[in-house]
Amino acid sequence: MTQYLSVEFIAMLTGFLLMVIGVWGIISQKNLLKIVIGFSLFDTGLNIVIVSLSYVKNSTAPILDKAVEVSDAASKIADPVPQALVLTSIVIGLGVTALMLAYVMRMFREKKSLEINSYNELKW
Amino acid sequence: MMVDDKNKKKFDNPHYAKREVIGPDGKSFIVDPMNDYFCDARPKVHEPNIIPAVEKFLNWARSKSLWVLGFGTGCGSIEIPPLITPRFDVFRFGIQMRPTPRQSNVFIISGYLSVKTLKRVIRSYEQMQNPKYVLALGSCTVNGGMYYDSYNTINRLDYYLPVDVYIAGCMPRPEAIIAGFNKLKELIREGKGEGANLYAKNFDWYKANQKKIIKDWNMPDYNW
Amino acid sequence: MDFDIKRLGFTLLGLLIVLNWGLLMNAFMRKIGARVARRIGIPWHQPWIDLFKNYSIRSQITHGLMFYLGPIFRLSGGVGIFLFMPMIITGDHWLNYSFQGDLVLIMYFQFFGMLGMALGAGEGGHPYSAIGISRGLSQFTTIEVPLTLAIISLAIQYDTLSLADIVRAQQGGFMHWSMWTNPFATAAGMLAALGTLGHSPFNLVMAPNEIPIGPPTEYHSTFLGVLQSNGAILHVVEAALFMNLFFGGATNWIEFIVKTFLIYFWSVFVGMVFPRFRIEQSVTWFLKVPLVLGVIAVVMFM
C-alpha cells in the first residue's frame, strides 16, 4: 500500500490525470482556445509523468560535485536523463503551443470565429 | 424526248424536289431525285424470235401461262376473285395471280379508271416485262361508260395503254372474263399480242396523252 | 483429282431426272392442293410451261451485279447439294460427288444458295425482299437445331457422318430404317423438314398476301426461271436428304420417286391443314417440340 502513496506514484498519477483532463478538453471543447489549453494541460501532464519516472527515493539531484562522488553517483543521484528529456519536451511543447495559438489567430482573422465546427469545409 | 417542260413545273412531290445535301466529307452537292433515283432509258421494242417455229412455240407457252397482276383498279375487281374459286378455277387454263408486276404478263383494267388510278396503272404497266397484255373490262374502259362526263375518270383506255382485249359488260361476269382470256390466248398464239412493242413504238404519243390528262404528273417518264 | 467423264455424265443425267421430277412433283402437289379445295387445278405440265414462259420473256432489268449473281448462287446451292448427295445407293453411278464431303458439307452448303439469294434480293433494294429475308433467316436458325440434333443422333447411331454410309447401314429391310431404329430423330427431322420445305405454316418468308412474295419480289423472266429450276431441284434434293437419313435411301429410281414424293407430300399435307405462323411463333415452335424430340434422340444413343 505504501508504494502507492510514494511521491513518484502520486506525481505520475497527477500527470496521467492531467493528461486525461487535457485529452477530454481537446475532444470535448468546441472553442479553439480551450482546445489549445487542453493540449497544454495534456503536455504538462506528460512532462510530470516524465519527471516522475526519474525519481529515485532518497537520492539527490544529479549534479556531480562534492556532495556526490563519481564512483557512487549511480546509486545516489536521481536519473538525470528524464530530466534532460523533460527540458527538451517542455521546449517543444512550448513551440507546439505557440504554433497552435498562431494558427488560432489566423483562423480567427479569416472567419471571426473560434468555434471549431465552423472550420469543417474540408471533408470526405 | 417529247415531254414538254411545262408539265415538269407541276412536280409537286417534295420528296422528288432537288435538294442540297452534305456528304460525309463535308462537301455539299445537289441531289436531283428524278435523275438520280430513276432510270431514264426509254422502253425498247423487242422483236420476236427470228426463227418462226421457236416464236410459235414460245407464244404457245406464253398463252398457256398467263400471270395476272393482282391490281384491282375499279369496281370490276370484285369479279376477279371468283375466277380462282372452285366454280371457275382459271388455274385450269394456266392463269394465276402474281403479286408483283415484275413477274406478271397480264394487266386487267377492271372497270372505270380514275385519273389518280391511271397514274398507278401506268407505273405498274411499265414495270411489267415484255411481252405483256392488257385486258380491259367493261364499258368504262371503252368510252367512260356511266362516268363518261366525270371530271376525273378517263374515257378511253387505249389512248393511254395498248389494250389487247376488251370485255364488254357492266360488269362482265367471270364467264365473260374467261372468254376474254381465251380470246387473248388466241391473239397470243397468232403472234398478235405485241402490245408492249406497240407501246414502245408509240411511246411519245402515249406519254403525251397520259400527261394531258394527268395534271399532277409527279413521276418519272420512264417507269422501269 | 482425276477427271471422270462417266461420273459426270451420270451426274448430269441424275440432275435432269431430279429437275423434271421436281417440276412434276410440284404440279402434283398443286393439283392435290386444288383437289382439296375442290378445284380441278393446273394441268400436270403447267410448271414446264411456266418455266418456258419465264425463259422466253424478252425484256429484263437488273439492279446490279449482286442482283444478277443472286439466282446463280441460288441455283448453285441447289445443284451443289445435289452433287454432294448420294441419290441411288446401289452401285456407284448415282452417288454423284458425295465422296468429296460428308453430311456436314451438305448441311452447310444449304446456306450457299440462301446467302447468295439473300444478297441478290438485297441489292434489288426492295424493302419487302429484305423483310422476307430477315424472316427467312430468323426462321432458318431454329429449323436447323432439331435437324442437327437428329443428324447427330444418327451419326452416333451409325458411327459415321457419311450420308452414303448411313444409307447403307439402313439396308436390309423395312425395319432397318432409321424411322424404326431411331424414331425420335426421325420425328425431329421430319418436323424440321416442314420448315426446310417452306410450306404453310412456315411460309412466312414469301407470305404472298403480306409482303408480295418476299425475296424474289424483283426477280422476273430468266432470273425467275433460274429460281424456279432451283426450287424444283431443291425440293427433290431436300426430300432425298430426309429419305437418305430416315427412310432407308433409295436403291432405284422408282423407290426414290415414291419416297421423295411421300416426304414432300408430308409437308404439303401439313400445309393444307395448318394456317401460317407469325415469325416469333415459328421461331419458338422449333425450339419446343422438335427440339425436345431431338434431345431425346441424342440422349438415347449417348
Place this chain on the structure above:
Amino acid sequence: MVNPIHIVSIALGVAFALGFLGKRDKLSLGLVLSTLAGMVAISAGWFIHFLNSSVEPLQIFTGGFKPPFAINLQMGLAEATFTLLINVAGFLGAIYLTKELLKTGKNMMLIFLVFILGLNVMVMTRDLFNLFVFSEIQSIALAGLIILDPNRKSIPSGFKYVIATGLISSFLLLGTVFAYYFSGTLNIDFISQASLQYVKGGAVAVFMVILAVILELKPFPANGWALDVYESAHPGIGALVSGIAGTTSLFVLYKLIPVAPFISDILITLGLVSFVASNLLGLSQTNPNRLLGYSSIGQLGLLSATIGMQQLLGDKFIFIALTILISHFFAKAGLFWLSGIINRDDIKDWAMLRKKPILLVLFGVFIFSLIGFPPLPSFFGKWSLIMELSAGNQYMLVTSILIGSFIEGIYLFRWLGYAIKLDFSDLPEFKLNISKFLPTLTWGILLIATGVVASAEMEGLSGLSYWPLIFIAFIYLIDELPIYIKNTLSIAGLAFYSWLTLPELYYTDMLRFIFMGIFLIGGILTLIAGYAYKGKRRGFYPVALIMYAGLAYIIQASTTLEFFFGWELMTAGSYFLIIRGKKSINHALSYMLFSIGGAYAILAGFGITFAETQSMLIASLSQLSNMVPLVFILLAIGFMTKTASLGLHIWLPGAHAEAESDVSPMVSAILLKAGVFGLLLLMIAMGNNPQIATIAYYLGWLGALTALVGNMAAAFQEDAKRLLAYSSIAQLGYILFALAMMSHLGWLTAMYYSINHFLYKAILFLTIGAVVLKVGTHSMYKMGGLIKNMPLAFIAVLIGIIALSGVPPLSGFGGKWLFYNAVIDKHWYFQGIIVFFSGIVAFLYLYKLIYSIFLGQLKDNLRHVTDISLWFAIPIYILIIGIMIISAKPEWLLQPLGKMISQWYPNGALAWNGGLATSTYGYWNGNGVMITIGIMFTTILIWLIVLSRKAQKVKQFNIVYAAEAPQRPETTHQSYNMYAGYNKALGWIVAPKITEFWNMMSDWILSLAHFTRLIYNGNGQRYLIYILGYFVIIYFLVF
C-alpha cells in the same frame, strides 16, 4: 568523404545564417538551394561509397561518448539511400517551389530547410528521444509549410495537423520515456537487445512508440487530418508530405521493428486495411489532391504492411520494399507536382495536360508506376511480393493486396482516361514554368531508370530482349515526324523482328510460330492501313508497338515473369490504342479494369505455382500437384478476360466499336489471340491432370454460351463495328469451346479457328473501318447501297462473311467440319448444338452487315462516296489471298497443325490422302469441293449471262412498290431493327443480365466508398477521437 553530421550542421548553420540576410530573398534562396545541393552531394557520396564496397555502417557519436551515454547517428547503405532520396527530393522540391518561396520570403525557406534537416536526422538517428525531437521539428516545420499558400482551407487544416501530430508525438514521447524507464537506455539497438516485449510495461511502452510511428503514416481511419493537409496545402508541399515525409516515417518504422517484433502481424493487417480502404475511398473522390492523398495513404499502408512482412519475405524483402517504395516516392511526388502545374480542383480538368503533351506522358508514367506496369519498378516489386507471399502460403494477404491494387486501378485509370480524352478547349491556357517542369521530368526519368535497374535485379527475366523497347522509345522520340516515316519504320521494325524470330520458330516450335505469325504479320498488315491517315497521328505508333512488343514477349517467354511482363506491356499498349477512339473513354476504362483484374488473377496463379515448384519456368505449371484446379481457374480467368468470355466480355463491344478504324482489327483479330495462346499454354501444361477435365467441361459450356449470346447480341446491333465486336466475342467462344475439348480434333478446330478468325475478322474490321472512315458513321441504317460506290469493300466483306459463316467452299467450312467431328468424337452433343445454333445465328448479323451497308438503298449524302482507301485495300486483299489459299488447300494448314497437336494428343488425328481428310466419322476434300463448286458456279453463271445479257440496268428507285414510287431512301431501306420478330421470340437470351450484374457491383462498391468516406466529416476533434480510438482498439487487439 564528408561526415554525415555535416548534413545537419550545414543545414542548421545556413538556417541560422538566413536570419542575418535581411530582405535579400533571392540570395537566401540561392543559399538554401546550394545548401540542399550540398546535402545531396554528401548523401550521394556516402551512397556511392556504400554501394561500391561492403563496408560497415559508419557510426557518428555526438559529444564523443558512445551510446547509451550519448546520441549516435548511423550512416549505412540504407541511411545513405534514404537521405539521398530525401535530399534530392528536397532539392528538387525547393526548385519546384522557387516562386512560392520567393513570394513568402526567407522565413519559409528557413522552415523548408529545417524540415528537410529533420527528416535527415530521423533517418540517421539511432536514438529514440532524438527521433522524437526531430520528428517534432519536422512536424512543426511542416505545419509552417502548410500555410505557404495561406487560404481559407489550408489554415484550418494546418491547425488540425498541429493538434493531431501533437497528440501523436506525445504518445511517442510517452512511449520513449517508458521505454527508457524499463530498459535504461534510449538507444534503439540497446532497447531491442533488452527485449522489452517480455516485460509487461515495456511492451506497452514500445507499443506506444511503434503505434505513434504508424499513426504518422496516416493509417485508415485515423487520418482525416492528413487528408485535409493533402487537399489544402500547396501541391508542392503535398509532394513533400507524401513522398519524403511518408518515406521517412516508413524508414523509421523499419528501424523500430526490432524494438517490438510482436507488432509485425498487426502491422500487416493495419497496413492492408489501410491500403484497401483508402483506395476504396478514392473511388468517389474528384479533387485531385485529396485523391492523391487517398492514394498516398493506400501506398503507405501497403508499404507498412510490407515492412511487417519482413520475416515472410526473407531475402527479397529489401528489393520488394525498395521497388514499391521508390515507385510511390517518385510517382506520388510527381503527381502532386503535376497537380501544382495544373492547379485545378477537379480531376476532369486534367485534360489540360494535353496542352503540353509531355506532361501527359509523365502523368501516364506515374499512374502506370503506381499500378505496377512494366518496366516500372513497382511491377517487379509487386511481382516479387506476390511470389514470395505465395511461397509462404499467405493467400489472404495476396488476395487483399490484389484487391486493393485493383481498386486503386479503377480510379487511377479513370483519371488517366479523363486526362487523355475529355474536352480541354474550355480550360484555360497555362504556361509551363521551367522550375516546376524540371523536377517533374526528372522524377519521371528517374522512375523509368530505376525500373530498368530493378529489372536487371530480377531472376527469370534474362530471356527478355530490351531492343524492342529501345526501338519503341526511338519511335516515340521521332513522334513529330510525318506519319509515313513512322509507319514505314514501324513496319520495318515488325518485319525485322519477324525475320529474326519466325524462321527459327518454324523449325522449333510450331505453336509459337503460328501465334507469332498472327501477331507480327497481322501487325504489319494492319499497320499498312495506317498510311491512309494524314498528319502526325501523335502517340499512335509507340503504343501500337508496345502492344506488339508485349505480344511478342508473351510468345518468347520461357518464365512466368517474362510472360507476365509481356502480358502487362500488351495490356498497357492496347489500352492506349483503345482509348484513342472518339467515344472510348469508358470502354477503355472497363477494358483496363477487366485486364487488371485478369492480370491479377494470372499473377495469383503464377504465385501459387511458384510457391509449390519454386520455379518461374512456364513449364513448371505442369509439375504442379496441389491446388491444380485453383491455379487453372485463376489463370483461365485471367486469359479469358482477353478472350472476352461470357461474363468477362463487357469491355469488348464498346472498346472495339469505338476504336479507330485500323485499331479495331488490331485489338480484335490480333490482341484477342493472346488470350487463346495463354489458354493453350495453360492446357498444354496442365491438361494431363485429371482434375482439369471437370473444369474444362464447364469451360466448354461457357464457351458455348459465349458463342450463343455473342452471336445473338450481334444480330440485334445497329452499329457495324459493335456487331463485329460481338461477333468476335462469339468466335472466341467457339475457340474456347474447342480448346476445352482437350482432344486432337478439338484443338485442331481451335487452332484452325484462331487462324481463320484472324484472317476474316481482320478483313471485316479493316473493311468496315475503312468504310466508316469514308461515310463518317458506324450506324448501318444510315448507310446502304454502297456496293456501287465501293465494289472493293463489298467483295472484301462478302468474302469475309462467307468465310466467317462457314459456307463451303471458303475456309470457314473447314472449321465447321472439324467442329462436328470433334463434338461427336468428344460426345459433347448439347454444348455442340448450342455452338452450332449460334453458328447459324451468325447468318443473321452477317447478312444484316452486308445488306445494310452495301445493298438496299443508297442514301442521299453518300451518293458521291468513293471506294475505300487503297492503303486499307492492300492488307485486306492480302488477307483475302490468305483465305483463298487456305480454302483451296486446307491440307497445307491442317497437316502441320495436326502434326503439332499430335505431340499432345496423338489419338484421333485426321488421316490424309491427298486433299481428302478422313476422321473417325466423316471425310472432306476441301480441294475437290472448291473445284466442283467452282466449275458448277461458272457453268451456271455462263448460262445466265447468255440468257440475260441484254438486261436493262436500272437505278435504285426502279422497284415495284405497290404501284407507287418510293419517296425517300431512308424510308425504303429496311435495316433498323431488322430482326424485330426474332428479338420478340429469343431476345431474352441477350437481356443484359451480366452488364446489370457488373453495374450493380460497381454501384455497390461506389456507394460503399461514399458511405465510408463520410467518417471524414471535417471536424478536427473527430479526427482526434479517431486517433485515440485507433490507439485503444489496436491496444486491445495486441494485448
